[in-house]
Amino acid sequence: MKVSQRSAVPPFAVMQIIAAANARRAAGQDVINLCAGEPVTGASDAVRERAREFLDGRSLGYTEALGAPLLRAALAAHYERWYGIDVDPARIAVTTGSSGGFMLAFLAAFDVGDRVALVRPGYPAYRNILGSLGCEVVELAAGADVGHAPTPAMLDAAHADAPLAGLVLASPANPTGTMIDADRLAGLAAWCAAHDVRLVSDEIYHGIVHDPSRWPGATAAHHLGTGAVVVSSFSKYWAMTGWRLGWLLLPEDLLAPVDALAGNVALCPPALAQHAAVAALEPDGYAAAARDAEQYGRSRAVLLARLDELGWHDVAPADGAFYLYADVSTSGLDSRDWCARLLDEAGVALTPGTDFDPVDGHRWVRLSFAQEPATITTAVDRIVAWQKTLASCGR
Numbered sequence: 001m002k003v004s005q006r007s008a009v010p011p012f013a014v015m016q017i018i019a020a021a022n023a024r025r026a027a028g029q030d031v032i033n034l035c036a037g038e039p040v041t042g043a044s045d046a047v048r049e050r051a052r053e054f055l056d057g058r059s060l061g062y063t064e065a066l067g068a069p070l071l072r073a074a075l076a077a078h079y080e081r082w083y084g085i086d087v088d089p090a091r092i093a094v095t096t097g098s099s100g101g102f103m104l105a106f107l108a109a110f111d112v113g114d115r116v117a118l119v120r121p122g123y124p125a126y127r128n129i130l131g132s133l134g135c136e137v138v139e140l141a142a143g144a145d146v147g148h149a150p151t152p153a154m155l156d157a158a159h160a161d162a163p164l165a166g167l168v169l170a171s172p173a174n175p176t177g178t179m180i181d182a183d184r185l186a187g188l189a190a191w192c193a194a195h196d197v198r199l200v201s202d203e204i205y206h207g208i209v210h211d212p213s214r215w216p217g218a219t220a221a222h223h224l225g226t227g228a229v230v231v232s233s234f235s236k237y238w239a240m241t242g243w244r245l246g247w248l249l250l251p252e253d254l255l256a257p258v259d260a261l262a263g264n265v266a267l268c269p270p271a272l273a274q275h276a277a278v279a280a281l282e283p284d285g286y287a288a289a290a291r292d293a294e295q296y297g298r299s300r301a302v303l304l305a306r307l308d309e310l311g312w313h314d315v316a317p318a319d320g321a322f323y324l325y326a327d328v329s330t331s332g333l334d335s336r337d338w339c340a341r342l343l344d345e346a347g348v349a350l351t352p353g354t355d356f357d358p359v360d361g362h363r364w365v366r367l368s369f370a371q372e373p374a375t376i377t378t379a380v381d382r383i384v385a386w387q388k389t390l391a392s393c394g395r
Helices: 013-026 045-057 069-083 097-109 124-132 152-161 182-194 220-226 252-265 271-280 283-305 335-346 373-392
Strands: 092-095 115-120 136-141 166-170 198-202 229-233 246-249 323-327 364-368
Touching: 013 335, 045 271, 045 283, 069 092, 069 220, 069 271, 092 097, 092 252, 097 124, 097 198, 097 229, 097 246, 097 252, 115 124, 115 152, 124 136, 136 152, 152 182, 166 182, 182 198, 182 220, 198 220, 220 229, 220 246, 271 283, 283 373, 335 364, 335 373
Parallel strands: 115 136, 115 166, 166 198, 198 229
Antiparallel strands: 092 246, 229 246, 323 364
């Protein structure tokens, strides 16, 4: 039987590594998993208790396609609290994770053949979802010299080849952790508005920022009137990865299309997760998330203090999120081989950069420090010892 061409996307290597790490753990081996962008704490007590209340005494039928009104109202209040922005709850679409949000936004905004720009290194699902929908992905090589973010000059050059229909941004970014400040975001949003290009802003790591002077973070919610879309999630700051709950902030022209698509694609997001997530946006939920973010900062400090021992160079600054992206090419190994051997020989799982950059990613790896500082310390001890063994035996 025929298999669709649109399904011919590369597998997400991090998921394969997670599977390999889990298999080793199931076999009784000691594995430290630093490959997944998954907070170790999980959802807060406040969220779990709210879920128990609904499981014990309330019906969990379908909600509205764009989400339960109470959660949409709580999210609107969140934007007022964090950013001082008045957001109409009607502009908020609750989604099945940010992944479901990207799918709905891309389906609503872009047609087959549309050219959509994004930076590399970057989150691979952008590229793969767009490709599966028949869009032409325009990758912009964005290194440390430009803060791993696009510039108007890059966009001018890409747009001159053939008109762009969209630009996908992320701040804080995965895998680099780098951030785009408010002035730079405003400039990129203005460029998009002037060229009739749809800006899609991935803001799922907002709240996880390691320099307090840089928070509140820049948000494209200020630019909804120019056609921008914001994508966010409960997965990272609120540590609700498996609850599969995200949201979109939508401009006026995408409200009806996303509503229609959402009802057909998934009927509604997970009802239990929606009701429980309201508690994440209450004082106890915010307090728990803030404690988690402080822990990521301590784990980050452990890593940064030991970079000389690790011997990694060209390390991205990790201003936000919980990732360290580093060049390990001095080992002489391709990053896939480097990660495979690290897991086999030292019991530590990291992600090869090939997931995030199909051109230069063979030199880079990503380490997730969404773990306790003690776990990070043990992992670094293992990596340092393994690298010394690797060097002494000439690989």
